[in-house]
Amino acid sequence: xxxxxxxxxxxxxxxxxxxxxxxxxxxxxxxxxxxxxxxxxxxxxxxxxxxxxxxxxxxxxxxxxxxxxxxxxxxxxxxxxxxxxxxxxx
Amino acid sequence: xxxxxxxxxxxxxxxxxxxxxxxxxxxxxxxxxxxxxxxxxxxxxxxxxxxxxxxxxxxxxxxxxxxxxxxxxxxxxxxxxxxxxxxxxxxxxxxxxxxxxxxxxxxxxxxxxxxxxxxxxxxxxxxxxxxxxxxxxxxxxxxxxxxxxxxxxxxxxxxxxxxxxxxxxxxxxxxxxxxxxxxxxxxxxxxxxxxxxxxxxxxxxxxxxxxxxxxxxxxxxxxxxxxxxxxxxxxxxxxxxxxxxxxxxxxxxxxxxxxxxxxxxxxxxxxxxxxxxxxxxxxxxxxxxxxxxxxxxxxxxxxxxxxxxxxxxxxxxxxxxxxxxxxxxxxxxxxxxxxxxxxxxxxxxxxxxxxxxxxxxxxxxxxxxxxxxxxxxxxxxxx
Ligand code: SF4
Ligand code: SF4
Numbered sequence: 001x002x003x004x005x006x007x008x009x010x011x012x013x014x015x016x017x018x019x020x021x022x023x024x025x026x027x028x029x030x031x032x033x034x035x036x037x038x039x040x041x042x043x044x045x046x047x048x049x050x051x052x053x054x055x056x057x058x059x060x061x062x063x064x065x066x067x068x069x070x071x072x073x074x075x076x077x078x079x080x081x082x083x084x085x086x087x088x089x090x
Numbered sequence: 091x092x093x094x095x096x097x098x099x100x101x102x103x104x105x106x107x108x109x110x111x112x113x114x115x116x117x118x119x120x121x122x123x124x125x126x127x128x129x130x131x132x133x134x135x136x137x138x139x140x141x142x143x144x145x146x147x148x149x150x151x152x153x154x155x156x157x158x159x160x161x162x163x164x165x166x167x168x169x170x171x172x173x174x175x176x177x178x179x180x181x182x183x184x185x186x187x188x189x190x191x192x193x194x195x196x197x198x199x200x201x202x203x204x205x206x207x208x209x210x211x212x213x214x215x216x217x218x219x220x221x222x223x224x225x226x227x228x229x230x231x232x233x234x235x236x237x238x239x240x241x242x243x244x245x246x247x248x249x250x251x252x253x254x255x256x257x258x259x260x261x262x263x264x265x266x267x268x269x270x271x272x273x274x275x276x277x278x279x280x281x282x283x284x285x286x287x288x289x290x291x292x293x294x295x296x297x298x299x300x301x302x303x304x305x306x307x308x309x310x311x312x313x314x315x316x317x318x319x320x321x322x323x324x325x326x327x328x329x330x331x332x333x334x335x336x337x338x339x340x341x342x343x344x345x346x347x348x349x350x351x352x353x354x355x356x357x358x359x360x361x362x363x364x365x366x367x368x369x370x371x372x373x374x375x376x377x378x379x380x381x382x383x384x385x386x387x388x389x390x391x392x393x394x395x396x397x398x399x400x401x402x403x404x405x406x407x408x409x410x411x412x413x414x415x416x417x418x419x420x421x422x423x424x425x426x427x428x429x430x431x432x433x434x435x436x437x438x439x440x441x442x443x444x445x446x447x448x449x450x451x452x453x454x455x456x457x458x459x460x461x462x463x464x465x466x467x468x469x470x471x472x473x
Contacts (some may be wrong), residue, residue: 016187016211023157029160031189031250031279032281034111034162034423061421085324
């Protein structure tokens with residue numbers, strides 16, 4: 001599964017992304033399970049709001065963290081996320 | 091009565107104790123179905139009292155504060171509780187991810203919508219078999235068509251649909267049809283749970299335990315299907331531990347992750363814990379969840395490795411499986427400190443082979459005794 005470069009990316013309505021105070025972490029919740037996220041993964045997923053495509057997400061995050069060269073890391077993570085059903089593209 | 095002993099929670103150090111992540115709220119033992127493999131205790135009929143709405147809300151609030159996040163509403167049939175939607179709403183407000191574990195019996199479209207609005211995250215519907223005849227026989231009620239309708243409605247209203255089928259000798263031959271049914275119903279998750287032999291399943295083991303050949307064949311079929319539907323449907327496969335040579339890491343370790351609250355308010359480290367001798371489980375009416383989790387004798391009983399006997403105590407795999415299931419060790423060997431007999435290193439491992447042989451003999455006998463269905467009459471008779 002690969003990320004289509006033009007289509008917007010949306011967090012799956014079948015999952016829930018939420019901050020867990022007790023664990024001091026963002027987590028993904030789904031039937032019978034939970035995935036704990038590190039900070040960068042959580043930041044990427046929060047951008048998947050159904051309005052931005054891959055290039056927009058990359059540029060927004062590069063701007064937010066005042067850095068460049070995130071394309072490969074973000075693409076690789078989003079591919080994992082797509083495979084796990086955490087995100088969707090139409 | 092469990093929890094009446096006020097001296098139960100003793101003071102211990104909290105260091106090294108992880109907080110609960112999973113809360114299983116067994117709202118009631120009432121159930122219109124009579125599954126002969128039900129995991130409820132055989133003597134459930136003697137626990138008549140049920141926690142009030144306020145008790146449940148307090149339990150949810152306290153456990154959430156400690157870090158519990160996955161919440162299962164189960165039973166019995168949780169839909170028989172009139173306050174279900176109110177509890178779901180409370181759970182949602184607290185930030186739980188809530189699961190309704192239901193037989194589907196009594197789940198109307200109106201109820202599905204109401205629960206969605208209250209914030210329920212998903213519904214797990216159990217189906218007993220892939221044919222009406224066998225489903226209704228196993229459930230002890232006519233329920234097959236209704237369950238299929240419920241599965242459609244669950245999808246229609248945007249819930250992730252989890253289908254659960256408990257597998258045993260009476261339905262294992264239907265594996266291909268069960269998988270086809272899950273596909274047809276559009277399940278997002280399929281739980282294929284090989285029966286675990288506790289409670290009613292233990293009493294019916296001779297009639298439920300499949301042969302090794304049956305199990306291996308069914309597993310192969312399920313495995314091939316898993317690859318076929320990868321990316322569309324997620325399969326959870328619960329292995330039948332009688333055919334393994336190492337036990338499961340039961341409950342992810344006693345008192346580390348899971349907290350079960352029984353209908354009468356008894357707090358249990360696993361759902362069979364109160365069958366263990368002398369396990370006087372604390373009640374949420376007497377203590378806070380925090381006291382129960384950190385301080386009670388019951389929750390500290392099998393924490394860590396101190397309690398172990400040989401061969402577990404000197405075994406290099408003990409951190410992997412914690413010696414297996416305490417309830418299974420007790421149920422099969424009579425000793426709750428022993429290694430789970432499923433383990434091939436256990437001196438009691440022969441008990442497993444004897445159980446397998448006994449089930450096989452029973453299957454071949456021409457006058458096989460009938461299944462014992464889970465209902466209050468049988469519960470009183472057997473306890
Ligand atoms: S396993 Fe069957 S009898 Fe037991 S609670 Fe569930 S639906 Fe009811
Ligand atoms: S001997 Fe005990 S700890 Fe070792 S593998 Fe067997 S059950 Fe697990």
